[in-house]
Amino acid sequence: MFLTTDLVIKNRLHALHQLAQRPIESTKSYRQIAKHISQQVSPWGSYLTFQLWDENPLTSIQE
Numbered sequence: 001m002f003l004t005t006d007l008v009i010k011n012r013l014h015a016l017h018q019l020a021q022r023p024i025e026s027t028k029s030y031r032q033i034a035k036h037i038s039q040q041v042s043p044w045g046s047y048l049t050f051q052l053w054d055e056n057p058l059t060s061i062q063e
Contacts, residue, residue: 001045001049002034002037002038002041002042002045002046002049003045004031004034004037006049008052008053009049009052010030012052012055013030013033013034013037013052014030015056017033
């Protein structure tokens with residue numbers, strides 16, 4: 001299961017959208033984006049959750 005309500009996951013998705021220059025503007029749009037991602041990665045959502053917990057998308061840019 002992809003944990004869309006987890007704070008780390010929320011922060012990572014916001015960061016990824018910032019990198020793509022498509023910031024998430026509201027809670028409603030976050031829920032829509034997270035739901036879409038969850039549907040796209042099903043049944044592998046837990047693997048995506050682990051990857052997002054493990055990797056900060058901003059780390060490679062800051063180095």
